[in-house]
Amino acid sequence: MMKVREAILGIKPYVPGKPIEEVKRELGLSDVIKLASNENPLGPSPRGVEAAGKALESLNLYPDGACFELKEALSAHLGVSSDELIVGNGSDEVIKLLAETFLHPEDEVIIGQYTFSEYEFATRLMGGKLVVIDALDWHENLAAMAEAITDKTRLIFVGNPNNPLGTIAKKEAVDSLLAKLPQDAILVLDEAYYEYATDPDYPQSVDYVKAGKNVVVLRTFSKAYGLAGLRVGYGIAKKEIIDLISRAREPFNVNSLAQTAAVAALGDEEHLGASQRVNEEGKSYLYAQFDRLGLSYIPTEANFIMVQVGRSSREVFQALLQKGVIIRTGNIFGLDNFIRVSIGLPEENQRFIAALEEVLA
Ligand SMILES: Cc1ncc(COP(=O)(O)O)c(C=O)c1O
Secondary structure, eight states, rough: OOOOOHHTOOOOOOOOOHHHHHHHHHHSSSOOOOSSSOTTTSSHHHHHHHHHHHHHTTTSOOOOTTTTHHHHHHHHHHHGGGGGGGESHHHHHHHHHHHHHHHHHHHHEESSSSSSSHHHHHHHHHTTTEEEEEEBTOOOOOOHHHTOOOTEEEEEEEEOOOOTTTOOOOOOHHHHHHTOOOOTTTEEEOTGGGGGOOOOOOTTTHHHHHHOEEEEEEEESSSSTOOOTTTTEEEEHHHHHHHOOOOOOOTOOOOOHHHHHHHHTTHHHHHHHHHHHHHHHHHHHHHHHHHHHTTEEOOOOSSEEEEEEOOOOOHHHHHHHHHTEEESSSSSGGTTTTEEEOOOOHHHHHHHHHHHHHOOO
């Protein structure tokens, strides 16, 4: 028998969105759309693609392990210093690095009831203990999270906006939680969908870092910048925290194409603006259609919407798949009669609505 670490046996495999090619193969379809992984429907930043193309010629060389240029660009963009930044192979990697750096077995990690699965994965990997806090009106309950803090709490993960709910924790709620955060615990504000949030009460979390709080802000190039395939995300935190997390990092964790493309994409305001506009327009269209169909949904601050379909999400998923539309079932998040749909291009949204209407008829 293999002598495996017990923590490994507690890990459930990640359930990714179904890839387009797989659906085409399995169902013999030629025209398939994917509104399942909150990807950018406009495609990658053209400037990012061009920069990555040029970087292909240097693939014989190792990437810059320090991500110097990308950190310089982010530093100017965010108004923090380069040593307050860590870049990862996606923000997924930074989540794992946080767990590897701070969790002893049995240490506690506070997460919300409906949340991004990587927090659970990273916690379990390190043998940490999950403390799961019920949602309140489809929002993460930060007051209850604060009450759940013990002397074993090391990390608190708040998806802001939360995936899969799409809702945000407002500044006031984050401020109150921070007021109760002990010195040896860290609040992780996962802002993978930061660029899409429009609520005026959405906190400007980099200010927490500047104020020296125990906060790690996570952001990514996978969503609004359209570079999910390259894998590049980052964490913003005070130098003391960055220095510690960096010890657990692989020397060349971010590939050279990702670094170069991310620098260019960060300066591509046109693509970012267009991505935000497509999202806002898609959101209004989908809200109007859900209203027309009598379906309730959770208003979103991100690029996806949770909509209540009133029946098994797996059934609806399968039926939509037959029509060449890939979405995400709510049941993987513990919300069985909801589906999560990423906001797409106008024609994709229309096709999704037409298919959904037929499936629910
Ligand atoms: C809340 C949240 N955090 C992090 C990530 C991971 O992003 P990345 O592609 O940067 O690893 C995702 C991706 O879906 C997400 O939804």
